[in-house]
Amino acid sequence: MKPHRLTILPGGERVITERxxxxxxxxxGLWIGAGSRDEPVTKAGVSHFIEHLLFKGTERYDAVEIAELFDTMGGELNAATSRETTVVYTRVPDDHLDVALEVMTDMVFAPSLNDIDSEREVVLEEIAMVDDNPQDLVHDLAAESVFGDHPLGRPVIGRAEVIASISRRSLHGYHRSAYTGPNVVLAAAGNVDHKRIVAALRKSRKGVESKAAALPRKPAGRVAAPGIRFLKKNTEQYHVCLAGPGIRRDDPRRYASALLDAILGGSASSRLFQEIREKRGMAYSVYSYGSQYLDAGQIGIYVGTREENLRECLEVIGAELRDVGAGNLRNGELERAKENMKGRLLLSLESTSARMSRLGKAVVLGMEILPIEEIERRIVAVTEDDVAALARDLYTPELLSAAGIGPSEKLFRTAVQRLNPSAVERAA
Structure with missing residues (x-):
């Protein structure tokens, strides 16, 4: 018997719950299947801007009332925009569930989209904040180095010139096209009653029978050859991302990918953390990461280090990538990564928020919801050969682009030359 229940409303909205x-x-969580990859370049950042404006009030609740209601409940109302989704979410005591649902559905489906100019300034400040933070900004350069001018290569937060000029009419138009029934999932977990939640959403959508199509999603297409992106800033450190194409989210190798990430730079015992930070003291922050999308993916490695350490840091990273790709996993390395992954999975089951996110994200993205036992089985089934093969496919240094922020592009290129000379030559 499945622990969750799923209902589709006449308007196409889906409700999934787990008691x-x-x-x-x-x-x-109210999940919308639209994010920055669904925006034309002339509206880059509109998904994130609308996420902000949802909190500015509806016809029934103004912005202050919304904030006061959730403060009174003891819950925190929040939202997030990614490349493929937008979500408004909260966690409240069960006796406040009905009020929370009523307010959140009103925010999502019937926002007034008022106070645009004041919130426009808030978003512009947020963009400026990212521009002032090279640790964040370099990841945008990395995405651009992999996906080029495709929407997956643009910052989720948007571009200042778009946010500064976009009209209320454009915002309304995008909201109507993106926040449509088949594009929305209501997920809930905890002390919840499925029928009660379905009834609440049905009430808020009374009379809405339209099944308008979801936004057309531009295919990721072919990824460009590895190259270089550099932004000159007078920083104390060089902030570097090595990035390349990853795997799509339905790829059966995703479990091997998660384990490879843990081995390379996803934990305190990972190779890059131990070799660069703990043994050599050359960085405070060093890690690997990965993103998986409908039809594409991205992998990356970040390190922030001073000028005198930059070259050696990249040499160490290259050596570790080649070592794993050659199949030289250390004694107990893969088993430790498996236990880490299984442990984090089990711990997440104690969080109602994590369970809600698991359900909502899976449904809005069209992913299969696997039993925990099956996920554990797939983790255990990954072999050392699987990890090594994926490392060769994704992390061979010659396949990686390099994005950097720091004082000297010449010094950056010299350091990258040792890792991937063809990328430097291509960018010359």
Whole structure:
């Protein structure tokens, strides 16, 4: 028997819930299958801007009332925009569930989109904040180095020139096209009753029968050859991302990919953390990461280091990538990564918010919801050969682009030359 229940409303909205015995909290998320990759270049950042404006009020609740209501409940109302989704979410005591649902559905489906100019300034300040933070900004350069001018290569937060000029009419138009029934999922986990939640959403959508199509999604297409992106800033450190194409989210190798990430730079015992930070003291922050999308993916490695350490840092990274790709996994390395992954999975089951996110994200992205036992089985089934083969496919240094922020592009190129000379030559 499945622990969750799924209902599709006449308007195409989907409701998925999971009842968890012994808790008094309810985690709720309204997921919209639209993000920055669904925006034309002339509206880059509109998804994130609308996410902000949802909090500015509806016809029934103004912005202050929304904030006061959730403060009174003891819950925190928040939202997030990614490349493929937008979500408004909260966790509240179960006796406040009905009010929370009523306010959140009103925010998502019937925002007034008022106070645009004041919130426009807030978003412009947020963009400026990212521009002032090279640790964040370099990841945008890395995405651009992999996806070029495709929307997946643009910053989720948007571009200042678009946000500064976009009209209320354009915002309304995008909201109507993106926040449509088949594009919306209501997920809930905790002390929740499925029928009650379905009834609440049905009430808020009374009379809405339209099944308008979701936004057309531009295919990722062919990824460009590895190259270089550099932004000159007078920083104390060089902030570097090595990035390349990853795997799509339905790729059966995703479990091997997660384990490879843990081995390379995803934990305190990972190779890059130990070799660069703990043994050599050349960086405070060093890690690997990965993103998986409908039809594409991206992998990356970040390090922030001073000028005198830059060249050696990249040499160490290159040596570790080649070592794993050659199949030279250390004793107990893969087993430790498997236990880490299984442990984090089990710990997440104690969080109603994590369970809600698991359900909502899976449904809005069209992913299969696997039983925990099956996920564990797939983790255990990954072999050392699987990890090594994926490392060769994704992390061979000659396949990686390099994005950097720092004082000297010449010094950056010299350091990257040792890792991937063809990328430097291509960018010359």
């Amino acid at each position: 968890i015995e012994g808790v008094r909290s309810a985690a709720i």
